[in-house]
Amino acid sequence: MTSDLEAQLRAVSLRVTRPRLAVLAALRDHPHVGTDAVIALVRAEHPTVSHQAVYDVLRVLTDAGLVRRIQPAGATARYESRVADNHHHVVCRSCGAIADVECAVGHAPCLTASNDHGFVVDEAEVVYWGTCPGCAAASTSQ
Numbered sequence: 142m143t144s145d146l147e148a149q150l151r152a153v154s155l156r157v158t159r160p161r162l163a164v165l166a167a168l169r170d171h172p173h174v175g176t177d178a179v180i181a182l183v184r185a186e187h188p189t190v191s192h193q194a195v196y197d198v199l200r201v202l203t204d205a206g207l208v209r210r211i212q213p214a215g216a217t218a219r220y221e222s223r224v225a226d227n228h229h230h231v232v233c234r235s236c237g238a239i240a241d242v243e244c245a246v247g248h249a250p251c252l253t254a255s256n257d258h259g260f261v262v263d264e265a266e267v268v269y270w271g272t273c274p275g276c277a278a279a280s281t282s283q
């Protein structure tokens with residue numbers, strides 16, 4: 142069950158440890174969660190893993206490219222293990238729910254800058270802001 146996660150760690154020359162596997166498993170099952178939620182998920186399964194260990198693991202995995210840190214304006218940082226595919230996010234203004242949006246058009250960077258100022262652009266990060274179905278239903282049923 143965890144062998145693919147072990148392979149991910151080995152692919153970037155990281156030692157396989159229980160906290161690292163636990164964080165990767167938590168993010169695989171719960172994308173776009175904040176630090177506190179990652180800590181809660183990991184400690185529910187592995188009570189001996191400390192808060193500090195989770196912070197450290199998140200930083201190591203982010204630096205290694207196994208985890209992507211996203212931080213919509215005005216929101217706390219969220220983490221996900223879906224990386225390197227240049228996908229975007231739609232964020233609910235009311236409750237902060239986040240969902241994945243595939244590349245807007247074609248391949249990365251999938252958006253052509255109207256003026257690239259001579260830069261070689263390889264990625265575009267877009268945040269679509271709106272209201273999630275749950276919040277929309279709640280506001281119309283009042």
Ligand SMILES: [Zn+2]
Binds near residue numbers: 236237273274
């Ligand atoms: Zn919402």
Ligand SMILES: [Zn+2]
Binds near residue numbers: 173221229230241
């Ligand atoms: Zn995502």
